[in-house]
Amino acid sequence: MKDNKPLISIIALNYNQKEITCEFLRSLHVLKYPNFEVIVVDNGSKLNPEKDFKKAYPEANIILSPKNLGFTGGNNLGIKNSKGDYYFIVNNDTEVTPELLDKLIEPFYQDEKIAMVSPKIKFFHHPEIIQYAGFELINPLTGQNGAVGSREIDTGQHDTPGYTNYAHGAAMLVSKKAVDKVGVLPDQFFIYYEELDWSAQMIRAGFKIYYQAAATIFHKESITMGKESSIKAYYHTRNRILFMRRNYSGWQLATFYLFLVTAVIPKAFLKYSLTLRVSHLKSLVRAISWHLTTKNIQKVL
Numbered sequence: 542m543k544d545n546k547p548l549i550s551i552i553a554l555n556y557n558q559k560e561i562t563c564e565f566l567r568s569l570h571v572l573k574y575p576n577f578e579v580i581v582v583d584n585g586s587k588l589n590p591e592k593d594f595k596k597a598y599p600e601a602n603i604i605l606s607p608k609n610l611g612f613t614g615g616n617n618l619g620i621k622n623s624k625g626d627y628y629f630i631v632n633n634d635t636e637v638t639p640e641l642l643d644k645l646i647e648p649f650y651q652d653e654k655i656a657m658v659s660p661k662i663k664f665f666h667h668p669e670i671i672q673y674a675g676f677e678l679i680n681p682l683t684g685q686n687g688a689v690g691s692r693e694i695d696t697g698q699h700d701t702p703g704y705t706n707y708a709h710g711a712a713m714l715v716s717k718k719a720v721d722k723v724g725v726l727p728d729q730f731f732i733y734y735e736e737l738d739w740s741a742q743m744i745r746a747g748f749k750i751y752y753q754a755a756a757t758i759f760h761k762e763s764i765t766m767g768k769e770s771s772i773k774a775y776y777h778t779r780n781r782i783l784f785m786r787r788n789y790s791g792w793q794l795a796t797f798y799l800f801l802v803t804a805v806i807p808k809a810f811l812k813y814s815l816t817l818r819v820s821h822l823k824s825l826v827r828a829i830s831w832h833l834t835t836k837n838i839q840k841v842l
Contacts, residue, residue, distance in 0.1 A: 543576035549642055549714070550625030551577055553633045554615040556584040559593055561761070562633040566597035574642035577629075578602065582619045584609040611731035612710065620725055625717065632711040634761040636665060644756035645714040648702070656719035656748030657708035657740060660756030663695065672760055674699035675752040676707040679737065681793045682800050684781045686737070689752075705752040706744075710736035712758045719748050727787075729838075733773070734780035741788055742841050775824035778809070779831050786838045 551569065555562040562581065569579060579601040581594055585608040594603050604622055606615065616630050627646065631637075645658050662673035674690035688709070690699040708715070713736065723746050727738050740750050785797050806829065813821040 546574065546576040547626035547646070548624060549574065549577040549627045549629050549646065550619070550623035551579045551629045551631060552582070552616055552619035552623065553580070553631050554582050554584055554612065554619075555586060555590060555594075555633055556609060556615075557586045557588075558633060559586070559588070559590040562590065563593055563597040565631075565633045565635060565637075566594060566601060568636040569598055571639045572637060572642055573639050574646075577642060578624060580604065580619045580623060581633075582606060582610075582615045584611070584615045611728075613726040613728045613730050613732070613735050617725040617728060620720065627717060628715045628720065630710070630713050630715060631758070632760065634665075635711060636759045636761075638757050638759075641756050641758055642714075645753055647755075648751045648753055649714075649716060652749065652751075654747065654749045655751050656716055656723070656743040656746075658714045658751045658753050658756075659705075659709040660712055660753050660758050661690075661695075661699065662709055662711055662758055662760050665759040665761045668759060669694055671695050671699060672762065673709045673711070674754065675703070675705035676709065676737075676740075678706045679784070679788075681785075681789060682796055683805075684785045684797055684801075700754045702752055702754040705750050707737045707740035708750050711760050719743055719746070722746055723748070727841075730780050730783060731776060732780075733776045734784045738784055738787060738841070745841065771818070771820035771824040774809075774821045775828050778825060778828035782828070782832050783838065786832070787841050790840070 553565060579598055581601055582604045583590055583606060585606055591603045594601055604618060606618060610618060620628055641660060645660060648655050648658050661671065664670045664672055671690040671693050673688045676688055677686045679686045723742050726735050730738060743750065785794060789797065809825050813825065
């Protein structure tokens, strides 16, 4: 404890994005919260970025993974090497605001059942536009959901904090107590849908998820994967189905499968065929094939 404040471990990942990560690290100097540590996990980048990261934030603990562990594995490695009472899992393509940590930790003092708190997330290059102000519940038919306030101009309409369905992986403060009970990020996802699944696990364990409107972070959206990359298409498709397999059963899962076969797959196949995106077609086939051949899916119902 420092100034009677619990230690927060800030955990960020880097994968061949040295300059972006350095910008993030430099932004941490504005934080007012008095007690935090900084951990950067490098996910097997081609060049060792440690020297540059230390220059941007000398106190940072740099962990070099020999391979890309994904969002899940990389953050789990960061958690393993953390000392904090809380883990602030945050994208490297964000920039913080001075009172971010102070505001994020406040709800934990008010309700001991809170496991995860996410701030209002706004677009860095369009700071008046909201990306996230909470999450809607996953639709059991489509396996998708939307973010509250997404793409809206921020006029204060989402300035009321409160409980929400899922934390946002770009910025979420998570209590060690909850992680000790529920476990770390579900590693099978690698990237995408993992925070939704983790949030669902937390809620099943009796915890709550909170949206803190008084905290703000700015996100440089889609720098890592690209909006239309074939890799993103693969993981979004694969993990959409994975989330449903882990979190639903019976008629709800059967209805989702019917929707998948009659609507999702034909639509994606047609879209990629008409636009001649061969790599995306291959990603679609790989994602479906993965599920046809992978039987060891752990239910978290």
